[in-house]
Amino acid sequence: MQWESWSQFWHMGGAAVFVWGSYAVTFGLVVLELVLVAQRRKETLKRLLRWRRALGKDGSGRQSAPLESEQ
Amino acid sequence: MLNTFFAVLRRDLLLAWRGRADVLVTLAFFVIVVCLFPFGVGAEPNQLRAIAPGxxxxxxxxACLLSLHRLFAQDHVDGTLEQLLLSSEPAVLWVLAKVLAFWLxxxxxxxxxxxxxxxxLDLEQGALPTLALSLALGTPILALLGAVGAALTLGVRGGGMLLALLILPLFVPVLIFGAGAVEAEASGTGAAAHLLLLGGGLAGALALAPLACAAALRISTD
Amino acid sequence: MNSSQRGFRIFRFAAPQVFYPLAGRLAPWFAAAAVALTLVGLWLGFVVAPTDATQGEVYRVIFIHVPAAWMSMFIYLVMAFWSAVGLVMNTRLSFVMSQALAPTGAIFCFVALWTGALWGKPTWGAYWVWDARLTSQLLLLFLYFGFIALTRAIEDPRRADRAGAIIALVGAVNVPIIYFSVKWWNTLHQGASVSLTKAPSMATTMLAGMLVMAFAAWAYTLAVTLWRVRPMILERERHTEWVGEVLEREGGRK
Incomplete structure (x- = not known):
């Protein structure tokens, strides 16, 4: 064990700004990336579903699938 | 095959001659940018001499970057590019001719x-031949690399800025060896190594860039 | 294109309708591995590893700095690899993979620069020095930006795929040249400035912590790339029947 107390741990031998600044930005970016990826997925699913429903009205959606296979 | 090369070269040079204002604008840009620096950093001769190569x-x-968009844009718009791509001539050849015309x-x-x-900028007179030689070896590399970028960004919105972002990092080695050659000559250590590396870079770029550029043109006009 | 490759077993996974659910099943496992490895790595790095004799505590930045730097270079190579595969074999999935990797690579590249700067200030007294390694890392970040900007700016996905692949390959050819030239420039200009070589004797626990964190970065990259690639596949394959079924199943849920 390198540390005698929590305050000593957070102090990092005087290098707290540099060590914790590095880790904070890294984990912040990781979280940001994950949020963006999740958002992109949600947005894509919504948009594609809307796109598909719009097509379905034109008669090229699911309902017409058997028709196509008859041809 | 060589006929195509010279035909394209002649055509591009002729077109450049007709639009020679563009060429002069590029040159004026180069002159003005260089002349701006003393106003920014001060006219102290020692300082100017130190930064002159860079x-x-x-x-x-x-200057090369700003004129690169001209390389294929006109041919893309009027359909010449597609004609050339459809022809049976090897694309590498006429791409090389176009880049050569651009460099000239x-x-x-x-x-x-x-x-x-x-x-x-008060550069030592002994370093002037090295400056000209390093530019003569280096600017063709810029043109060849830039041609790949220009082909990739053909007709893309915001193409100019995108082109800069794509190829400026690739220009760094040329800048290092080019400016380094002049500096080495001015400081008396000799520019041979720098110039040899620039020459090697030019040989490599001549071999690879036209291939990449031809592939990029095919992709962009598909 | 796809039907001609059905004969090879390995290409079965290159079929989007096979890869999409596979990616969805694998990603959570890689994410869990990333979390577990990160916890172990941080424990090794902050609890087990001793204080460095010369640098004190600030060296503990190494546990993210070095893995991030490795990852940023490795991801660019993988992107170039997938680009080459895509151009040669004409597999659309390879292009999508290289585009899904790029943002993560750029983030690691930035993290390496940022942590390097914060590490540099107390150790060399400057946030930034024009050292060969730092400068090449900065140029690598620009290469990432170029790739991402180009693939986003081109609207036609076919063209964006191929153009991105070309610039990734051109960049990969140039990375060693850039590194060499910057090193050359650096030795000429700075002579004996700061030495970036690490202390010769690195405690094994430090090394272990660094390696575990590197594996964590690997697992994280795999997880986030697989998650990012899934909606991209749906987008590309939206005209197919299987995507329709996926959309009804997953999109209707929300």
Whole structure:
């Protein structure tokens, strides 16, 4: 064990700004990336579903699938 | 095959001659950028002499960058590019001809004017031939690499800025060896190593860039 | 294109309708591995590893700095690899993979620069020095930006795929040249400035912590790339029947 107390741990031998600044930005970016990826997925699913429903009205959606296979 | 090469070269040079205002604008840009630096950093001769190689090289690089969009844009718009791609001639050949024509109309003037400008920055006279030689070896590499970028960004919205972002990092080695050659000559250590590396880079770029550029043109006109 | 490759077993996974659910099943496992490895790595790095004799505590930045730097270079190579595969074999999935990797690579590249700067200030007294390694890392970040900007700016996905692949390959050819030239420039200009070589004797626990964190970065990259690639596949394959079924199943849920 390198540390005698929590305050000593957070102090990092005087290098707290540099060590914790590095880790904070890294984990912040990781979280940001994950949020963006999740958002992109949600947005894509919504948009594609809307796109598909719009097509379905034109008669090229699911309902017409058997028709196509008859041809 | 060589007929195609010379036909394309002649055509592009002729077109450049007809639109020679563009060529002059590039050259004027180069001159003005170099002349801006004393206003920014002060006219102290020692300082100017120290930054002269870098300033001249960066200005040459920017002048090349700003004119690159002209390389394929016109041919893309009027359909010449598609015709050339459809023809049975090897694309590498006429791409090379186009890049050569481009260099003759934008790179070569810069090479010729640069030693005169170097005097304004108080560069040692002994280093002037090295400056011209390094630019003569380096600017064709810029043109070849830039041609790949220009082909990829053909007709893309915001293409100019995108082109800069794509190829400026690739220009760094040329800048290092080009400006380094002049500096080495001026400081008396000899520029041979730098110039040899630039020559090697030119050989490599001549071999690879036209292939990449031809592939990029096919992709962009598909 | 796809039907001609059905004969090879390995290409079965290159079929989007096979890869999409596979990616969805694998990603959570890689994410869990990333979390577990990160916890172990941080424990090794902050609890087990001793204080460095010369640098004190600030060296503990190494546990993210070095893995991030490795990852940023490795991801660019993988992107170039997928680009080459895509151009040669004409597999659309390879292009999508290289585009899904790029943002993560750029983030690691930035993290390496940022942590390097914060590490540099107390150790060399400057946030930034024009050292060969730092400068090449900065140029690598620009290469990432170029790739991402180009693939986003081109609207036609076919063209964006191929153009991105070309610039990734051109960049990969240039990375060693850039590194060499910057090193050359650096030795000429700075002579004996700061020495970036690490202390010769690195405690094994430090090394272990660094390696575990590197594996964590690997697992994280795999997880986030697989998650990012899934909606991209749906987008590309939206005209197919299987995507329709996926959309009804997953999109209707929300």
């Amino acid at each position: 300033v001249l090289w960066v200005a040459a690089l920017l 109309t934008t790179g070569l003037p810069v090479v010729l004017v640069a030693p005169g400008l170097a005097l304004l």
